[in-house]
Amino acid sequence: MTAFPSGEQLAPVLAAAPAADGEFVEITDADVDQVVELWRACGLTRPWNDPHLDIADARAGDTSTVLVARADGRVTASAMAGYDGHRGWLYYVAVAPGLRSTGLGRAAVVAAEAWLVARGARKIQLMVRTTNTDVLGFYGRLGYTDQECTVLGRWVESD
């Protein structure tokens, strides 16, 4: 009987293998500008959020990341994921406009969920801007429901 290689044996092989088209993997330096371009094309950027800084912050620790899919070397979809020690959060779920309705959005969320669950998250949440009600049907298809919460926030940056 053929013995399957252990996860330990496979890990270096998998790390060295290039990601297959459509597979979600952690962002690399080479992806960053394309990801920002994708977010702009998807209408997800806002003047008060610096997308390069958001990516750098997400990559700075072990509990957050940006996952990307590529096709022919171009970034086609993304999801930012972060575990805060209580909940897992999704941000910047985006699919290139020409590639929507092909399952990439679902795949992005599923990949980010798996990443968060592997870090201890038992519940996953996300915020949808009140101006983006179109997307509620998408999240509904993926099992996300209104949590009947109001999100409050304030900037605490000091210079």
Ligand SMILES: CC(C)(COP(=O)(O)OP(=O)(O)OC[C@H]1O[C@@H](n2cnc3c(N)ncnc32)[C@H](O)[C@@H]1OP(=O)(O)O)[C@@H](O)C(=O)NCCC(=O)NCCS
């Ligand atoms: C939202 C978004 C990521 C969806 O990506 P997508 O690749 O088109 O989604 P999928 O093809 O994986 O769709 C998954 C399911 O959701 C459904 N769906 C997708 N968009 C939908 C919408 N706007 N309304 C209702 N259902 C939708 C699909 O029909 C599919 O249903 P199925 O389970 O019957 O197959 C994409 O439209 C996008 O990038 N939008 C702009 C960025 C954005 O608003 N992101 C969310 C920020 S909170």
